[in-house]
Amino acid sequence: HGKRAYNFNAGPAAMPLSALQKAQAELLDFNGTGMSIMEHSHRGKDYEAVHNQAIALLKELMAIPENYEVLFVQGGASLQFAMVPMNFLPAGKQAGYVMTGAWSEKAFAEAEKLGAAYIAATAKEGNYRRIPALKEIKAQQDTAYLHITSNNTIFGTEWHAFPDTGEIPLIADMSSDILSHPFDVSKFALIYAGAQKNLGPSGVTVVIIRREFLEQANKNLPAMLKYATFAKDNSLYNTPPTFSIYMVKLMLEWVKEQGGVTAIHRRNQEKAALLYEVIDASNGFYVGHAQPEARSLMNVTFRLADEALEKKFLEEVKKEGFVGLNGHRSVGGCRASMYNAVPYEACKALRDKMLAFQKENA
Ligand code: PMP
Numbered sequence: 001h002g003k004r005a006y007n008f009n010a011g012p013a014a015m016p017l018s019a020l021q022k023a024q025a026e027l028l029d030f031n032g033t034g035m036s037i038m039e040h041s042h043r044g045k046d047y048e049a050v051h052n053q054a055i056a057l058l059k060e061l062m063a064i065p066e067n068y069e070v071l072f073v074q075g076g077a078s079l080q081f082a083m084v085p086m087n088f089l090p091a092g093k094q095a096g097y098v099m100t101g102a103w104s105e106k107a108f109a110e111a112e113k114l115g116a117a118y119i120a121a122t123a124k125e126g127n128y129r130r131i132p133a134l135k136e137i138k139a140q141q142d143t144a145y146l147h148i149t150s151n152n153t154i155f156g157t158e159w160h161a162f163p164d165t166g167e168i169p170l171i172a173d174m175s176s177d178i179l180s181h182p183f184d185v186s187k188f189a190l191i192y193a194g195a196q197k198n199l200g201p202s203g204v205t206v207v208i209i210r211r212e213f214l215e216q217a218n219k220n221l222p223a224m225l226k227y228a229t230f231a232k233d234n235s236l237y238n239t240p241p242t243f244s245i246y247m248v249k250l251m252l253e254w255v256k257e258q259g260g261v262t263a264i265h266r267r268n269q270e271k272a273a274l275l276y277e278v279i280d281a282s283n284g285f286y287v288g289h290a291q292p293e294a295r296s297l298m299n300v301t302f303r304l305a306d307e308a309l310e311k312k313f314l315e316e317v318k319k320e321g322f323v324g325l326n327g328h329r330s331v332g333g334c335r336a337s338m339y340n341a342v343p344y345e346a347c348k349a350l351r352d353k354m355l356a357f358q359k360e361n362a
Helices: 017-026 045-061 076-088 102-114 227-232 242-257 260-280 307-319 344-361
Strands: 068-073 094-099 116-122 143-149 170-173 190-194 205-210 286-288 299-304 334-337
Touching (some): 045 068, 045 242, 068 076, 068 227, 076 094, 076 143, 076 190, 076 205, 102 116, 102 143, 102 170, 205 227, 242 260, 260 286, 299 307, 307 334, 307 344
Parallel strands (some): 094 116
Antiparallel strands (some): 068 205, 299 334
């Protein structure tokens, strides 16, 4: 695999080689302007074109309806944990959270500081191995919105069907699976995602918001904490993270070249199947963390039944050029993050390594 690592990092994560090469080729002279895109004014036409292309590409690839805005915000998904309740949790209402992992817990904790929040369903028992069944979700009276985490980066679980919340606005943290599979955006009032997995580098967070929902937002907030500020000025109220957004544009162009989200989804299913098949056929040598029906296509979490062998496995793969396979410190074990830009060949190499390691050590 040449000099490129087999990168299974959870985020920031692998990016498409062609997008990196394009950035490299354009680094010193963007579009014949004699300077890098980083050195352009965010008010100039060269940057503005990049900015608008990124928005247009995301709208096209995700089939985002006309009545939605695409915003570029800073502060990561972690700031969204606070911005969502600041904007949409008024006094006298409460927000429902479905707890499917550590990121749901963090989102819930921020909402509790800012208003009334309750747990509408939880999968905490057994350390977040599953996604609650839709009928388990109990919305209470005066619910301002229901919040879900569509993919649980640390535990390796993913929603495969979204709840129908009727009149209650549905909000999702899609940081770790946005753009990995097609879905109906119109089910959601608001979607947010830190870019550093499937969209680009860190430094920018994408927010997709329904305009009618935005109109209900709290108006009495600092400018930079209001979605309306970003919507009103096309995310150019202040200086946006221009280079990050430029990289998002290059990555979206790559997704389009790959055949769009449907083709990417098919590839993601094939990539994930490589590892899940090894786990399932290993006679307990490898033990998956997620229940099979909740398995994520993005983050494959597993342990080795024997702890000493687990350590040996992680040491060996590291030596052989695989990066990022240690599980998150809160769950341990192994985690292979296989976002859109992780090549099939890297997943196949890992599959082969897992098979060989079992053969040698079982
Ligand atoms: N939500 C999810 C699902 C995540 O995976 C992460 C980061 N790994 C976050 C939120 C936090 O994102 P950020 O670091 O951009 O604040």
